[in-house]
Amino acid sequence: MTHIFAHRGAAGTHPENTMAAFEEALKAGADGIELDVQLTKDGEPVVIHDETVDRTTDGSGWVRDMTYRELRKLNAAAKWNGRYGHCPIPHLEEVLAWLAPTPLMVNIELKNSLVAYERLEQKAIAVVHRYGLENRTIFSSFNHNSMRLCRQLAPEIETALLYMEPLYDPWTYVRAMKAEGVHPYYRTVTAAFVMDAQRRGVAVRPFTVNKPKTVKTMFAYKVDAIFTDDPRQAKEWKEKTP
Template sequence: MTKIFAHRGSAGTHPENTMIAFYEAERVGADGIELDVQLTKDGQIVVIHDETIDRTTDGTGWVKDFTYHELQQFNAAYKFADQYGVCRIPLLEEVLAWICSKPLLLNIELKNSLIAYEKLEQKVIDMIRHYHLEDRTVLSSFNHNSMALCHRLAPVIETALLYIEPLYEPWHYVRVMQAKGLHPYHRTVTEAFIRQARHHQIAVRPFTINGESLMKKMFQYKVDAIFTDYPRQAREVLKKTP
């Protein structure tokens, strides 16, 4: 059955990439959570999507230009502040310490396409190993060089390739990259594509699947997993999908 990953937590209903968004994902029955990681000025792994803090907090500036301590002054619940008060940008370690006692799967997206964070791959892998989460974590990125490096550093941790435009013969490419999964933009996904992926034993997890009709279509295709901002709604749609 198709797995449901809560995209940046329950990002449609809670402040994205915050602990309360991850708590909500577990509460509503998501199979896993997806989050994004970058490095602070002092080398801490923080959970945030954009390279700047402008959109998701009440501050401005580049993540890389702040220490972790400095980032704590900003409210990551900015868009939802009236509902949820103050939420801080979490450390990856905070999330892993919480999730290690849960049955949840984990997808960590490395946000290193725009900024080449030094040793981000090694730092993330070390943290995954520390919490013994190798067997239920998928690493993904639009930076496929980074995914090749992750595989060299930790062959036992699954890697997946994020992409937006259709790839030609992705089955061969994914094998060359020694990845196990494809994470395509949903508009590139067809039923025939999923059949081929299954034949080649490649996991397909499209993003970002919001809206009932799109959820239903992906469930009918029997994709391996979806990433959605609305895990509660996805769970309800999945129950009704034959």
């Protein structure tokens, strides 16, 4: 069965990576949410995609240069013309405390490719442990060194490798990384690749799958999950898929 992960929450219809987007994902019937984590100047794990706050908030500057208190004053719904009021950038703890009593899974993408956040892995793992979410959490990153470190620090939490281009001999690489899943750009995914992965016990979860034709293709391939900006729409298409 293909799971539906709401990419940055329901980012197509709500301000991305906010509690409003995550709550909509739950209401829409998503199986899980995907979010991005970085560290503030004072070392707090916060949920935001870009390394700067410029695109998604009414502020400007680098996440790493702002304290948690400074970040919380920004409005992550500022670009939505008042439709969602004031949505602060969430702390990872806030999201996982909300998620724990729900049935949702969570994919935590560590955003440490451009900025080498010190102890990001340890801090994210600590919050997952605090809420007992080891079995419902997947860590992912384009920084595969970070995923290898997560495996060493917390082998009980699944790791998945994010990538944009097709990998040569991916299975040898995945085995060396001790990863349990791959999160490829959807254009690189073929039916044969999915079958090969699943035969080897490797989960395939393509990103970011939004167009009706692509969503239906991924369902037909029986991928383990898709990441989508519109979980409500994807759920409707899934229910119509034979």
